[in-house]
Structure formats: C-alpha cells, structure tokens
Amino acid sequence: MMEAKRPNMAYRRVVILTIALFLSYLTVAMSLPAVPIHVVQRLGLDNAYGGLAVGIAFLSTILTRGRAGAWSDRIGGKLTMQRGLLIYAVAGLVCLLTSWPQLPVSASYGILIVGRLLLGLGESVAMVGMMGWAIGLMGQARSGRVISLVGMGMYGAFAAGGPLGLALLDRLGFAGLMAVCTAMPLVGLAAIHWLPAVAPHAGPRESFWRIIGRIARPGAAVGLQGVGFAALGAFFSLYFLSRGWPHAGLGLTFFGVGFVLVRLFCGHLPDQIGGGRVAIVALTVEACGQYLLWLAPGPYAAFAGALLTGLGCSMVFPAMGTEVVKQVPPHLRGTAIGGFAAFQDLAYGATAPAVGVLADHTGYSSVFLVGGLAATLGLLLVASARFDSRPTRATAEPNIDG
Structure with missing residues (x-):
C-alpha cells in the first residue's frame, strides 16, 4: 500500500514544483513585450536598444546553463531552484529601479541590462534545479513525465504572460509590472519550501x-x-x-x-x-x-x-x-x-x-x-x-x- 502511494505523492510534489516554475516563468513572459515598450516609449531609445534588452536575457541563460547544472549536481536540485527563484526576485527589483525618474537615460538603461542579465541567470538556475530535483523525486524511470511537466509550465507561462504583462503595464506602469515580477518567484519559493530535498549523488566530476x-x-x-x-x-x-x-x-x-x-x-x-x-x-x-x-x-x-x-x-x-x-x-x-x-x-x-x-x-x-x-x-x-x-x-x- 505504501509503495503504491509513493509515486502519487512524488507526482503531487512535482506538480507543485511545476506551478512554482510556471510562476517564475511568468516573470520572463510578462516582461517580454513590456521591456521594448519601456525602452522605446519611456526611455526614448531606438528599437535596437529595445531588442538588445530583450535578447540579452536569453544570452545570459545560454551562457549559464553549464554553471546551473554544476550547482544542481553539487548542492542538490532544491537549493539550486531556491537560488534561482531568489535571483529572479532580485532581477525584478533591479529592473524596477529603472523607473526612478531622477535617473538619466543611460543609467536607467544600464540598470535594465543588469536586471535582464540576472533574469536570464535566474531562469537558467531555477529550471535546471527544478528538473534535477523533480527527476530525483520521481525516479529516472519517470523522467519523460517530469520533462513533459516542465514544458507545460514553461509554455503555459509564455501563453499567459504576454497579454497579462501588457495589461499590467497599461494599468500599473513599468514599475508596477516589475513589482509583480518580483513577487511571483517569491510566491513560488514559499510554495516549495516544505517539499523534501533529494541529496546530491557523489561521484567523479567531468568537464x-x-x-x-x-x-x-x-x-x-x-x-x-x-x-x-x-x-x-x-x-x-x-x-x-x-x-x-x-x-x-x-x-x-x-x-x-x-x-x-x-x-x-x-x-x-x-x-x-x-x-x-x-x-x-x-x-x-x-x-x-x-x-x-x-x-x-x-x-x-x-x-x-x-x-x-x-x-x-x-x-x-x-x-x-x-x-x-x-x-x-x-x-x-x-x-x-x-x-x-x-x-x-x-x-x-x-x-x-x-x-x-x-x-x-x-x-x-x-x-x-x-x-x-x-x-x-x-x-x-x-x-x-x-x-x-x-x-x-x-x-x-x-x-x-x-
């Protein structure tokens, strides 16, 4: 009876992880259409600067995947995901600072770039940590199911985040949107706090x-x-x-x-x-x-x-x-x-x-x-x-x- 319950319990835990990942990806998706609008209309810069502010977050993600994976192997998926969610929140706060009216345009844009780089790092660390943690909870034999859930959380966030981000930008302004983007990963962090960690495996490292x-x-x-x-x-x-x-x-x-x-x-x-x-x-x-x-x-x-x-x-x-x-x-x-x-x-x-x-x-x-x-x-x-x-x-x- 206990053996039958374990897969169901593990699956429920992974669903909670997926919800936390969904909330964190909302911060990516909601900011995606809002950032170029802020750069062009609020800061008065060219479209090229808006495109750079969007794309640099994805560059940061690509360049930090290896480091995120090494963290997951060394300290475990739970702590890695928690770090990623905290980085997400810090990224939102940094981007919020760009709305401070006393800042010159160049400083506002520079701070925004820093925030976007942190956002890409947070995405990389949270997602890799979540996948390693979830596979550890479910077992390798159900890794396909885990990865399917990860994709649903990610793409579901992108489907919902774009229109939601534009609506919040219209009602709350860029600072209000970034405040929401700061809160979302913290909600996810609270939701996963009670879930059990999976101890990392010991073994020789490879490059x-x-x-x-x-x-x-x-x-x-x-x-x-x-x-x-x-x-x-x-x-x-x-x-x-x-x-x-x-x-x-x-x-x-x-x-x-x-x-x-x-x-x-x-x-x-x-x-x-x-x-x-x-x-x-x-x-x-x-x-x-x-x-x-x-x-x-x-x-x-x-x-x-x-x-x-x-x-x-x-x-x-x-x-x-x-x-x-x-x-x-x-x-x-x-x-x-x-x-x-x-x-x-x-x-x-x-x-x-x-x-x-x-x-x-x-x-x-x-x-x-x-x-x-x-x-x-x-x-x-x-x-x-x-x-x-x-x-x-x-x-x-x-x-x-x-």
Whole structure:
C-alpha cells in the first residue's frame, strides 16, 4: 500500500514544483513585450536598444546553463531552484529601479541590462534545479513525465504572460509590472519550501564539454526541432500580413493547443516505449507542419500547419531528454540537463535573426521551409542513432531528506 502511494505523492510534489516554475516563468513572459515598450516609449531609445534588452536575457541563460547544472549536481536540485527563484526576485527589483525618474537615460538603461542579465541567470538556475530535483523525486524511470511537466509550465507561462504583462503595464506602469515580477518567484519559493530535498549523488566530476560530447546527438536533435518553433513564433504574423490573410494572431494559439494536448495525453510515452521512437514520430509531424506552412494556399492550411508544428514540437524535448538521462550517471545529471537545454536555447536565439535575413530576400514562407528542413535533418539524426528503445529503467535514487 505504501509503495503504491509513493509515486502519487512524488507526482503531487512535482506538480507543485511545476506551478512554482510556471510562476517564475511568468516573470520572463510578462516582461517580454513590456521591456521594448519601456525602452522605446519611456526611455526614448531606438528599437535596437529595445531588442538588445530583450535578447540579452536569453544570452545570459545560454551562457549559464553549464554553471546551473554544476550547482544542481553539487548542492542538490532544491537549493539550486531556491537560488534561482531568489535571483529572479532580485532581477525584478533591479529592473524596477529603472523607473526612478531622477535617473538619466543611460543609467536607467544600464540598470535594465543588469536586471535582464540576472533574469536570464535566474531562469537558467531555477529550471535546471527544478528538473534535477523533480527527476530525483520521481525516479529516472519517470523522467519523460517530469520533462513533459516542465514544458507545460514553461509554455503555459509564455501563453499567459504576454497579454497579462501588457495589461499590467497599461494599468500599473513599468514599475508596477516589475513589482509583480518580483513577487511571483517569491510566491513560488514559499510554495516549495516544505517539499523534501533529494541529496546530491557523489561521484567523479567531468568537464562540461566532455558531458556535451556525450549528449551531442539528442542535443542536436532538440536544437533542430527548435528552429521550427522559433520561425513560427517570430514570423507567423508577418507571414499572414504579407499575404493579406485574417486572424494572424491565431498562429501561436493553434501551436499552443497542439503542444499542450500532446503533453497532456502522451507525456508518458518516452518512459514506456523509448525516447528515440517518440522523437522520430514527433519530428515527422513537425516537418509536415512546417512544409504545410511553406506551401499553404490559404489561412486555414496555415493554421493546420501551425497545429501540426505544435503537435510535433511538443514531445521532442522530453523524448530526447529521457535519452540524456540514460546516458549520464546520476551525479552528472544536472550538468547534462543544463547542457541539453542550452541546445534548444541556442536554436531559439539564433533562428530569428538568421531566417530573418532570408525572409528579406525570398519572402516569409521560406522561413518555414528552413524549419521543415531542420526537422527533417533532426529526424534523420535520431533515426540513425542507436537510442535504447526499451522503457527507461528504474535506478536507485538518493534518499529524500525530510
């Protein structure tokens, strides 16, 4: 009877962690549309400065994934996640200072950049710590389910955070929005305080780049998957406007519906049938969605392409994540997760400017051809790999403290 209760208790704890992660990601998502508006309209700077203030947070995230993973391995996932949430809160306070009217514009913008760098660090540390902690609570055999929940928390926050951030900016101003962004991670910090920690594993350390070499194939696959999502997110609306099609704002809605539905109903599949098999199907569906967007004769075909892209993108990260967990010993798990996430971060950060140059010369539809080719290359990469198709095996996890 006790054995039957343990997985349910662990799952409930991981759901609480996911809610805390959702609250922290709201601080990223709510500030995303508000920061360039603040820079351009309040500080009176050019759009390039607004774009830099947005993008530098993602650069900070990419550059600190390895450090976040090393923290998780050394001090445990709980303490790492708590540190990340505190950094989130400090980032919100720093960004709030930019609204002080006595500051010159250059000082306000410099403080904002510092806050955005801290925000990227907080995102990196909180997410990697949460994943390491949650897998420790649930066990390696359910790592696919854990990674699926992480994605739902992240993408759910991005879906809700954009319009919420603009509404708060309109009603409370930038300082009020940043105050809310400071409070959100503190609420999450309070929610996870009582959850038991998982003691870190002991074992010999390896360099970050050696671990990257171990996980390069699943990392490359998830990076290639990310090209399609980044292309859709950046250019779907412009694609519709260039064609004169209505309802340009529904692209991400269709993508999000497909993404969440698959995570809800298929999140267990990587653990049951192996991540490689799931990734092959998922990348095939994503590629079809991207090619349909490229060739769409009208808006409804394009919406179908966005839906297929969401259905496909949904499971690649958890499917390849289960393979990453299999390929490293538990004492290197946090570092491996951090490096694995960096592959997707890099794809998200590099895709929009790269395919934007292509769109200027060949039209917006070409960006989806690139997304389709990237997903196809990822499919070939996964199909040629020798991933273990058996269910994820249970391994001894550390004792739970408390």
